[in-house]
Amino acid sequence: MSYIVLARKYRPRNFSEMVGQDHVVQALTNALLTKRLHHAYLFTGTRGVGKTTVSRILAKSLNCQGIDGQGGITATPCGVCQACKDIDSGRFVDYTELDAASNRGVDEVQSLLEQAVYKPVQGRFKVFMIDEVHMLTNTAFNAMLKTLEEPPEYLKFVLATTDPQKVPVTVLSRCLQFNLRPMAPETIRGHLEKVLVPENVESDGQALRLLARAARGSMRDALSLTDQAIAFGSGRLEEVAVRQMLGSVDRSYVFRLIDALAIGDGKSVVKTSETLRLNGLSAGSTLEEMSMVLQRMAVIQAVPTNAEPDDSDPDAADVARLAQVMPADETQLLYSICLHGRGELGLAPDEYAALTMVLLRLLAFKPNAGQRALAEKKTLNSAPSPRLSVAAEPKVVSTSPTSLSVVAADQPKVLAPEIDGKASVAPERIAEPAIKIEALESSRPMQRLAVVSSHLADELPSQGKLAQRPNSGPAAQASTPIGAIPLRVQADSRTEALAGHSVMPVLIPGEEGDFWHQTVSDMAGRELITALVRELALQSQLIARDTDQWLLRVERESLNQAGTRDRLTAALHASGFPVRLAVEVGRVTDTPARRNAAATAERQLVAEKIIFDDPFVQTMMRDFGAKIVPGSIKPG
Template sequence: MSYQVLARKWRPHDFDSMVGQDAVVAALKHALDENRLHHAYLFTGTRGVGKTTLSRILAKCLNCTGEDGKGGVTSHPCGKCEACRAIDEGRFVDYIEIDAASNRSVEEMTALLERAMYAPTQGRYKVYMIDEVHMLTTHAFNAMLKTLEEPPEYVKFILATTDPQKVPMTVLSRCLQFNLRNMSPQAVADHMENILKQEGIEAERSALLLLGKCARGSMRDGLSLLDQAIAYAAGPVTLKSVREMLGVIGDEALVDLMMHVASGNTQAALAEAEKLGSEGLSYTEAVRAMAGLMHRVALVQRVPELLDDEDTTSAGIRALAKAMTPEEVQLDYQIALQARNDMPLAPDEYAGFTMAILRMMAFRPAGTRLGLKVPEKKETATTPAATAAAAAAPVQPAEPKPQVAPEIAEPPAVHEPDIVEPNISDMPPPWEDDGGEHGAG
């Protein structure tokens, strides 16, 4: 028998084995148990989170007949009846999966809708699963609106998309929408661990966590990376082999590098950068990891409880959080983000990476460029008892300041106008005036 990849071999076959989609699973199970079945469902989410898997499980729930052949719609498909086995094997004629990327025209949609008018051949319901529905043309969307709103009672539509923003509102309003969330690294690692136990393969927990982080929320991507890691390791899957396979920088080396930056040791920091290059690691990936490390350090500085105990570098991150001020962490984070944008413009990756390191050192706040922290102001610790005692203590009146008598301002000097005295020699004597008056009389 040919080898089957882990993502297909361990695809869930019922709701109970689904991972990371508890809210969606609970809603679908309740709807099936109460027989409140919608005619159109829309599953949204990134790649590899379970949209197609949920579609197949829902189709089995709608068409399962039970082991005795007398069962009805259920939230727990038996997996043994003809309908369940046919859906798992991809040969059930009443479950049709369509790729909208390659069947996007209005002619193909019209042909599909014409076939939907016929009753199911084998099962209880005819289920159409249209994957990547956002790739349909506008005319194809318009052609399916009437059937999507009022389909025959035996037809169910399941639409799936990674980009719901491109789906017309007229289609969204006719569907029951479920958003499938991204998987956490811990959930991906836990699922990998369960699979490897059944496969009989040993693996380090730290290696699985690294694979879970690189999966970026996609379980299928994580299992594909696990397939690659098993082939690369040729034995137990170790953290060292996974790092070599992915070409990512180790957290320990990154912490050492940032400690050199924080202490202002330029020579040691550049030596660490050259060491990373000699190991064949990507400097672009190193810059991304540097920004991620600064993010974790900033979180630890504010909320120390957020640091994962399973993290192998928890001690180094705590030491780095104490060695750097919050301002330095924020500055280095911004420099790392800017370095990612500048990397394509740099002469080469090494130059772009080392310039980011030198920029972090050059822009250090005054007093920390040589690894000397600026002394922090000591704040007086206050306790409730001390506050109460200070409030109860009598207030001492302040000594009055001696009053100084105000100086009396001198009145402003008055400038009298100059009086011009008349010249007596020019004036006639009084007897002349009198004589003149008498003579005239």
């Protein structure tokens, strides 16, 4: 006798053997018990979750004759009567399965529907099961609509599909729809344990976990992978063999990588990535395993009650330990990097190089990486000469487009730069403090320091020494001198907007400018001139006009073509000006195009003035550093 694969051998024969679809089983069981049966059912879900299996069990429930041959509609088919055995073996005459993937035309559907007029031969009901129904053509769907809506009382339709979005709503509205959900890895693992007992196959828990995760919610895939793993492991299911078959990465590498990333050890990250390359382990599997571990870490960090290790899971202790080592924000960041990094592996010429770059990305974007870099930069650039001392509440005392000036709060009238090693004052140059330095606390690090304005420092007396501050106490003598340091300030949005305007051509209105602009606008509005003719009219200046001849001037020789002049002359004739045109090449100062550009620029300036003068906009720019994007203001 030939070997029967596990997916077929352990296919459920009744509703009690169904796994992971309790919501469907309960609905169908209650409907069968109360005899409230619909004429059409639609089962949806991914591959291997039991759509065809439910259909066959439903057909057996409708046609079961019982052990004694006197049975009726039941939710627990006996499995031993002739109808049940024939349906299981696929030879029951009143149960028809149609594969719509290969029989998708209207002729095949019409042939099926022709059988609907005949009553059942053996059973109580005829059952038409159409698998992958979304593959039917629109004509085929239309052909079955009437029968699907009002079938004979002895006919039941069962439709199954993996893509219900492609099924017309006219079909969906005629069916009871049940969505079969992907099964959880724990559910699949528990079913595999039950299946392997009668098969006398030894297995360990970690190998079954790997198979359950690899199945991705499909029980049929899980049983097929188990068949493959049994053959690969010579009748045994061991973690090492299953991991090798699936190409899964050992969790020890994952824990090693997360440990190294938590402490910022880039050398260990690169070394572990190279080890994965040498062992031929999948880069995509590495990121997938890391994502699973990081998800469990995030749950433990958010819900500490889940931190107690599970004795049945050998990885639980390591996951709980890593949740304590890595901060929660870095866990979330690394999880996001791993998810997005899987899509980048196929873009790189070497997936292991891409894996290394994905892992090192966390080190570059660690939340405290910028602070460490700033501290290192301060250490390297520290020198005794340029020093800055600010008291507890420094205040801004003067501003310029490029710098800010501050003094300590307890010295509101003193600006003390160090000149020749001695402090000096210039009380007459100190403005009244207006803005506190705290307003810059949320800015970039270089903007958190408010310093003496460079132009003010240049205006200080150039003598080698200045008089010392009178009545200077010990606190004043102990104060550290304040040096002048340039400050970067965000550019003014109004300045950038003005700078963004292109240089306008010179417009010098002439005597004939108004008349020619009005004439050209009228001809363009009536579509008497188009394309090159319109361009000639817009770019030309009317120099002089006589009763029968007008003189135009253009700057580009390319516009002065005989055919273009003739068409412009004809347009003028149509507008009531029977004149001849003469065109010369030279410098122009007043053309319709320049007048239109000047009007457009004027409307733009008015629109920008309205925006910049708006009190709300000014408040946002002043208090929050808001900036208007250049070019985003358009006149209405």
